[in-house]
Amino acid sequence: MAARSSSGAVPHPIIRRESHRGSVDTNELNGGHLRQSENRQSDPIVNPIATPTPAPTTEPVSRAKHFPGSGSSADQVLAELEAKRSDDVRWNEGRTFGLVFDGGDEVRHVAESAAQTFLHENALNTTAFPSLGAIQSELCAWTADLLHGPEGTAGFVTSGGTESILCAVEAARERAQVERGIHEPEIVLATSAHAAFHKAARLFGLRPRVVDVTADWTPDLDAMADAVNDRTALVVASAPQYPQGVVDPVEDIAQMAASVGASCHVDACMGAFVLPFAAMEEPDMWSAPPWDLAIEGVTSISADIHKLGYAPKGVSVLLHRSKTLRRYQTFDFDGWLGGRYVTPNLQGTRSGLPMAAAWAVVRFLGTDGYRRLVRTTISAADQIRTGVRAVDGLAVPSSCRHHLLSITADPYTDHPLDPFSVGDAMAARGWHHDRQGPPDGLHLTVSAGNAPVVDRWLSDLAGAVDDVRSSAGSAPVNPVTGAYSTLE
Numbered sequence: 001m002a003a004r005s006s007s008g009a010v011p012h013p014i015i016r017r018e019s020h021r022g023s024v025d026t027n028e029l030n031g032g033h034l035r036q037s038e039n040r041q042s043d044p045i046v047n048p049i050a051t052p053t054p055a056p057t058t059e060p061v062s063r064a065k066h067f068p069g070s071g072s073s074a075d076q077v078l079a080e081l082e083a084k085r086s087d088d089v090r091w092n093e094g095r096t097f098g099l100v101f102d103g104g105d106e107v108r109h110v111a112e113s114a115a116q117t118f119l120h121e122n123a124l125n126t127t128a129f130p131s132l133g134a135i136q137s138e139l140c141a142w143t144a145d146l147l148h149g150p151e152g153t154a155g156f157v158t159s160g161g162t163e164s165i166l167c168a169v170e171a172a173r174e175r176a177q178v179e180r181g182i183h184e185p186e187i188v189l190a191t192s193a194h195a196a197f198h199k200a201a202r203l204f205g206l207r208p209r210v211v212d213v214t215a216d217w218t219p220d221l222d223a224m225a226d227a228v229n230d231r232t233a234l235v236v237a238s239a240p241q242y243p244q245g246v247v248d249p250v251e252d253i254a255q256m257a258a259s260v261g262a263s264c265h266v267d268a269c270m271g272a273f274v275l276p277f278a279a280m281e282e283p284d285m286w287s288a289p290p291w292d293l294a295i296e297g298v299t300s301i302s303a304d305i306h307k308l309g310y311a312p313k314g315v316s317v318l319l320h321r322s323k324t325l326r327r328y329q330t331f332d333f334d335g336w337l338g339g340r341y342v343t344p345n346l347q348g349t350r351s352g353l354p355m356a357a358a359w360a361v362v363r364f365l366g367t368d369g370y371r372r373l374v375r376t377t378i379s380a381a382d383q384i385r386t387g388v389r390a391v392d393g394l395a396v397p398s399s400c401r402h403h404l405l406s407i408t409a410d411p412y413t414d415h416p417l418d419p420f421s422v423g424d425a426m427a428a429r430g431w432h433h434d435r436q437g438p439p440d441g442l443h444l445t446v447s448a449g450n451a452p453v454v455d456r457w458l459s460d461l462a463g464a465v466d467d468v469r470s471s472a473g474s475a476p477v478n479p480v481t482g483a484y485s486t487l488e
């Protein structure tokens with residue numbers, strides 16, 4: 001099991017915080033492995049209820065060790081499953097800021113009905129299931145249309161953002177090898193890019209060249225330009241990045257990639273189903289600088305329908321600028337006794353359920369529905385930003401105007417609050433926030449399901465802050481606030 005930091009946060013893979021400029025090769029620094037963070041701040045933050053690894057106060061969910069001897073009735077089995085859920089976060093009451101994205105009763109109903117219909121179908125072979133071939137093609141075409149894909153844009157559906165990123169990195173590596181003869185490929189990315197790129201680098205043998213972010217949380221472009229070279233297979237941009245919700249300067253980044261013939265992937269896992277609709281709703285306030293396939297140097301883009309697209313888990317779209325580029329993603333093999341085996345992503349057998357449910361949700365909501373949900377979401381996020389900034393001791397870094405935000409200690413006050421302690425106090429009130437850092441912070445991906453409970457959240461925040469300031473030394477009541485992780 002990986003070690004945790006004293007705050008209970010999962011160790012951060014970036015170990016040289018002092019390196020604000022220039023590129024860092026994390027493979028050289030730490031062998032590409034997660035490592036105990038050396039970054040904990042020693043600022044005089046009010047931290048009265050900080051504990052080592054928070055221990056759950058409730059009994060862990062029971063785990064049977066032996067294979068079931070005899071079968072059980074369906075009622076019994078379903079009751080047992082239901083019982084296992086008793087300690088889960090109450091996402092359907094808007095109490096998670098991330099993890100589950102709830103588009104409301106009608107959206108859930110459509111998704112569940114479609115899922116029931118396609119529960120057993122297998123998308124491994126779309127000749128046997130042409131329905132799934134059509135569903136996949138339409139999801140890709142619709143997403144390409146939304147993200148300004150030029151004629152010829154082609155994609156595949158994957159199981160989620162991580163798989164889309166893995167496939168994009170692998171495709172870029174293949175392309176670099178075939179077109180440019182690169183055998184020691186590198187990937188250039190900022191510290192704000194999602195951890196899945198590091199996972200991909202490790203799995204597919206690319207050397208990460210990591211650059212820091214500047215004061216506005218966008219990649220340090222000078223450092224990025226220094227890091228891009230003849231071995232660069234892929235340069236990464238985020239729209240937006242997860243930690244602070246900032247959209248990177250994609251045009252600049254794509255140009256850098258193009259200058260050496262490298263691929264440029266835009267991670268729009270979080271933004272693809274928000275930014276276009278936000279720009280339609282409030283062009284002056286909510287538009288972002290260009291970030292999608294309208295930019296020529298962007299070669300691939302990932303768009304998660306299972307996040308702000310409001311589909312149930314298991315669906316992301318990975319688009320390539322052309323079929324030629326998409327070919328690098330496809331595994332096509334006939335050197336065994338089983339015949340020709342062609343798969344578009346990392347899976348073999350794959351469920352038809354997620355893509356059918358996603359198709360139904362996108363079709364049900366349409367542009368109008370997404371515009372409505374995006375307006376609700378960003379208004380809720382604005383209310384949260386304003387409320388948090390009014391609390392002495394807390395800050396919302398970045399000038400992001402969309403749905404992602406983090407809550408940190410305010411470095412400009414005499415009374416900064418430890419965000420993890422606030423998170424514990426919020427957890428005791430039934431709210432779930434993932435932790436992040438550096439800097440230490442609580443993460444909020446706001447979605448439409450949070451909107452009805454924002455007033456309640458703000459009043460609980462006031463109570464949580466009072467607790468943190470007044471209860472020095474006492475342990476949190478129900479410290480379930482977790483890191484963004486599965487350790488066991």
Ligand SMILES: Cc1ncc(COP(=O)(O)O)c(C=O)c1O
Pocket residue numbers: 160161162163165194196238240241242267268269270304
């Ligand atoms: C910007 C970004 N990219 C990629 C991912 C990974 O997506 P998934 O969790 O669906 O694998 C996330 C997840 O939060 C994300 O925020």
